[in-house]
Every structure is written in structure tokens, then in C-alpha cells.
Amino acid sequence: GQNIDQPTEMTATEGAIVQINCTYQTSGFNGLFWYQQHAGEAPTFLSYNVLDGLEEKGRFSSFLSRSKGYSYLLLKELQMKDSASYLCATLDSNYQLIWGAGTKLIIKP
Amino acid sequence: IAGITQAPTSQILAAGRRMTLRCTQDMRHNAMYWYRQDLGLGLRLIHYSNTAGTTGKGEVPDGYSVSRANTDDFPLTLASAVPSQTSVYFCASSDRLAGGDTGELFFGEGSRLTVL
Numbered sequence: 165g166q167n168i169d170q171p172t173e174m175t176a177t178e179g180a181i182v183q184i185n186c187t188y189q190t191s192g193f194n195g196l197f198w199y200q201q202h203a204g205e206a207p208t209f210l211s212y213n214v215l216d217g218l219e220e221k222g223r224f225s226s227f228l229s230r231s232k233g234y235s236y237l238l239l240k241e242l243q244m245k246d247s248a249s250y251l252c253a254t255l256d257s258n259y260q261l262i263w264g265a266g267t268k269l270i271i272k273p
Numbered sequence: 274i275a276g277i278t279q280a281p282t283s284q285i286l287a288a289g290r291r292m293t294l295r296c297t298q299d300m301r302h303n304a305m306y307w308y309r310q311d312l313g314l315g316l317r318l319i320h321y322s323n324t325a326g327t328t329g330k331g332e333v334p335d336g337y338s339v340s341r342a343n344t345d346d347f348p349l350t351l352a353s354a355v356p357s358q359t360s361v362y363f364c365a366s367s368d369r370l371a372g373g374d375t376g377e378l379f380f381g382e383g384s385r386l387t388v389l
Contacts, residue, residue, distance in 0.1 A: 168315065197377070206363060206380035207316075251315070260331075261378070263315030 166190045168264035170252050175270045176242055184237045184250050184267045192257020198226050198237045199251040201266065207251055210237070239269075247271045275299050279364050279381035286354055287389055294349040294384045296364035304367045305347040306331075306378070307339060309360040316363065322347055354388045361385050 168188045176182040188196070195214040199207040213219055213228035213235065225238040237250055249266040256262055280295045298305065303324045308316040318331030322341040336358060338350045347366075351358055364381040 172313075199378075206382050207378075208380070209377035212377065253316075260318070261316075263317070265313055265315045 166256060166262050168252055168254060168262055170250075170264040170267045172265070173268045173270065175272060176239075178242055178244060178271055178273050180242050181238065181240050182242060182269065184239070184252075184269065186235045186237070186252035186264060188233050188235070188252070188254045188262070188264075190254050190256045190262055193230060194255035194257065194259055196226075196228055196235050196255075197251075197253045197261070198235075199253065201249045201251060203248070210250075242271050244271050244273070277364055277366055277379055277381035279362075279384050281384060282382065283385040285387045285389065288353075288355055290354050292351045292354055292386070294351075294362055294364075294386070296347045296349070296381060297345050298347075298364075298366045298379075299345065300366060300368075300379065301344060302366035302368050302379070303344070305341065306365045306367075307337070307347070307349045308363045308365065309333065309358075310363060310383075311360050319349065319362075351386075354386075356388045359386060359388045 170186045197212050198210040200210050201207040211226035213226050218227045223240045228235045249268045251266045252264040253261045277298045306321045307319040310316050317333050319337050320331055320339040322328045325341050325344045328339050362384045365378040367378050
């Protein structure tokens with residue numbers, strides 16, 4: 165079956181670094197997305213990885229290892245506004261998005 | 274810039290009633306989607322449309338129907354609402370099939386539906 169696992173909740177301190185992991189098992193693979201979703205709002209796109217390696221975009225970076233079925237989202241210099249849920253999603257062989265349940269990130273002062 | 278507009282933003286309705294959630298986009302995206310989001314679960318695809326005039330079933334299509342008469346509009350209808358359809362519904366669009374080739378999804382603000 166198809167499955168995406170990510171931690172339910174994480175807590176970090178303002179100014180620190182946090183890594184949110186995502187492991188996946190899908191039928192085929194055509195890329196992995198990370199989305200941010202603030203409470204009560206719509207998800208917004210953060211990153212897309214289709215090749216192995218690290219993609220850096222400002223304070224946020226996303227890493228992919230296709231052989232391990234593993235990705236992580238790295239958030240640096242955490243700010244209070246980074247408190248949100250982070251959703252991992254993969255594109256399977258039929259170009260259907262498979263979503264994880266999301267990781268709720270709590271930032272403390 | 275509107276992007277994607279959903280209506281209503283919130284609705285309470287009695288079980289057995291018919292309900293249509295509206296979704297309109299002004300980005301001329303070819304693909305559109307309806308998801309439901311429930312606590313503890315990932316976004317689940319209800320129906321999708323790759324282009325005007327075509328629709329397809331997602332992961333949880335039962336009890337829902339859609340139409341795609343033109344590029345901009347993609348309404349979702351609950352023919353006879355049941356309490357298990359209480360959820361937050363998101364409409365989304367992308368410029369590519371299922372968001373492939375970095376065709377990211379753009380989401381509406383969501384419609385919170387409560388079925389009593």
C-alpha cells in the first residue's frame with residue numbers, strides 16, 4: 165500500500181533549528197512536496213524535490229533520498245510565525261498526490 | 274488577485290439535505306481538485322478534473338459529485354449529506370496534472386461543513 169509517515173507534533177525554540185522528517189512508501193515516485201498550513205488556513209507550497217539532495221530556499225531547506233524513501237524539511241532561525249503544520253506529499257506513478265497527516269510545529273519563545 | 278475562491282466559508286446543514294460547495298479560479302489552470310481534511314488524517318482527494326469537460330474519482334468519492342463545465346468552475350455536490358461528511362473541504366488547482374513537474378497546488382481558503 166501507499167503510506168507517508170511524519171511525526172504528529174514537534175516543539176522547538178525561537179531562533180533554533182528544527183528538522184521535520186518524512187518517510188514514504190508509494191507505488192512509483194514522481195517527486196515530493198512540502199506545504200505549510202497555518203491553523204484555519206489553506207496549505208501553501210514550500211518546496212518540491214524530485215532528485216536526491218538538498219534544495220535551499222532562504223531559511224527553509226528540503227532534502228530527498230529516493231533510495232531510502234526519506235525526506236526532511238529543515239527550518240533555520242525559527243520565528244514565531246513558523247508555528248504551523250507542515251505537510252509532506254508524494255506524487256505516485258499515476259501522478260496522484262499522496263499526503264501525510266502533517267506535523268504540527270509549536271515554536272516557544 | 275483572487276486565485277481560488279470557495280463558497281460558503283462555513284455551513285451547517287441537516288442530514289439528508291443537498292449541498293453544493295462552489296469553487297472558482299481565475300488562473301486559467303487546467304487541473305482542479307477537491308480535498309477533504311479531517312483531524313489526524315492527511316488531505317484526501319475526493320474528485321479531480323484534469324481539464325474542462327473531464328472529471329475523475331479520487332480516494333474518497335462516495336457521496337460526492339462534481340462537474341467541470343468550464344475552466345474556471347468546479348463545484349462539489351453532496352446529494353444527501355451525512356454526518357461523516359462533516360469536514361473542511363479544500364478546492365485546489367494546478368497548472369499541471371496532479372501537481373507534477375513542480376506544478377504546485379494552489380488552494381482555496383476552505384469550506385467548513387458541519388452535518389447534523
